[in-house]
Amino acid sequence: MTAMTEEIHKLSERFLKMYPVKDVDLKPIINNLSKLDYDDSMEYQEKLLRSTVDHPIVQKYPPTISYCQRFLKRLITEIEDINLEVFDGLYEAYTNLLSQENRNTLNCGNISYCYKTYCLAPELTITLKETRSIISEGTTGMFTWQASHVLADWCQKEAARLNGKNVLELGAGLGLTGLTVIKTCNPASYTFTDLHTSVLKTLKENILINLCNGSIPESTEELTDGFKIPYENTRVSVERLDWTSDHVHSSYDVVLAADVVYDTEIISPLVLILKEALGKSDGATAYVASTIRNRDTFNCFRNTLVSNNMKIKLESRHTYQESPSQPESTIIIMQLML
Ligand SMILES: C[S@@+](CC[C@H](N)C(=O)[O-])C[C@H]1O[C@@H](n2cnc3c(N)ncnc32)[C@H](O)[C@@H]1O
Structure with a gap:
């Protein structure tokens, strides 16, 4: 596994267990992105999406919608902050999550599951x-x-x-x-x-x-x-x-x-x-x-x-x-x- 893929892998593991968004260390990911040309940056961001919000496990067994929203918001903001182009798929996923804001698929009675x-x-x-x-x-x-x-x-x-x-x-x-x-x-x-x-x-x-x-x-x-x-x-x-x-x-x-x-x-x-x-x-x-x-x-x-x-x-x-x-x-x- 290359060092760049390793960082995606680490991020994926943290996302899947709902590690607190504010504690996720995005510096290595942002650092990697800053070294890539446009095409490679888009490909890397697409991999980030597929390893987190669009991960096959998440399709079947999702964390809460609000967790996914907060995670994507932070990722997008950090990419924008270094004036890099954000992969459209990240924006689309975020907008899609916003439209589901009031729907938590795992509400059961008064309890909400994830x-x-x-x-x-x-x-x-x-x-x-x-x-x-x-x-x-x-x-x-x-x-x-x-x-x-x-x-x-x-x-x-x-x-x-x-x-x-x-x-x-x-x-x-x-x-x-x-x-x-x-x-x-x-x-x-x-x-x-x-x-x-x-x-x-x-x-x-x-x-x-x-x-x-x-x-x-x-x-x-x-x-x-x-x-x-x-x-x-x-x-x-x-x-x-x-x-x-x-x-x-x-x-x-x-x-x-x-x-x-x-x-x-x-x-x-x-x-x-x-x-x-x-x-x-x-x-x-x-x-x-x-x-x-x-x-x-x-x-x-x-x-x-x-x-x-x-x-x-x-x-x-x-x-x-x-x-x-x-x-x-x-x-x-x-x-x-x-
Ligand atoms: C703090 S939770 C720990 C659950 C799990 N072992 C863990 O570490 O994630 C304590 C567990 O003990 C169970 N428990 C409490 N009192 C009990 C009792 N009198 N008989 C059997 N289980 C009990 C609770 O239902 C709960 O699942």
Whole structure:
């Protein structure tokens, strides 16, 4: 890949995951454009359009219209600012988006959804239907949290720990960690669980988008509270599991959870369900990724684990910053065993 194409590729990845427009660094792109003659500049701008607003993924799974508008507006303005001719296709795309201003194809009741596509490795993209707000319908589960990115990344690097294993995920949310594990770690089975009805519904849609090209395969078993599909060597299922009232009935080798430690009221049921899940199989191990927001909440989790005689090991510590305007956070992954 040439350096110029590399910059388009980077921009494309950021656009697809709805990276904050104000933080997108357009300098390298504008610098490239300033060195090109007219024809090459038009061709480069056309490639920019095809890699962002007109990307094949965006045709099917678009970010919000307002995001696309703000992105194009900034790109066009920066090109105009150095007195370069703007490719007509960019203006046309922008005008077209303005005419759709009041239409958000993904409005459902009071909630507006968008699609975000995460490019996690050269051959690995995951597209998720999400809400833009961190809390919708009274749940935090309709948004992909930082700890889930960190855990997904860690699982890819530690794929051997998940290969051939039966994996349970608690508080799975929209599925980023699980879909990454299924696509890269070859588990024998992967059971996504959560409690919230809308989260479970959107999670199933996300599984179909990423594992079945968006449609329901004939092999799907629709159960009252879940569903089951095969994907390559992995049996994939979704189940409702409320830590405060349900029990784990099957045995698992590995339990995963991302960003489930945030409310002291649910720490006790969370620890008890972790203990129950680990108790079903000798040597079972849990990996819990937590963003450290409040020391007291985190200490409460650790103390509850200790008082339940669970073995705790700090697996890894990460700093995460989505973009320069976002705060930096600390995320740790703990290994838990009985
Ligand atoms: C902050 S979100 C994290 C979602 C996802 N793991 C991520 O990191 O993007 C917490 C998740 O825990 C789920 N949750 C909260 N309380 C629960 C309970 N009592 N039983 C099961 N899941 C619960 C929520 O529905 C939500 O999906």
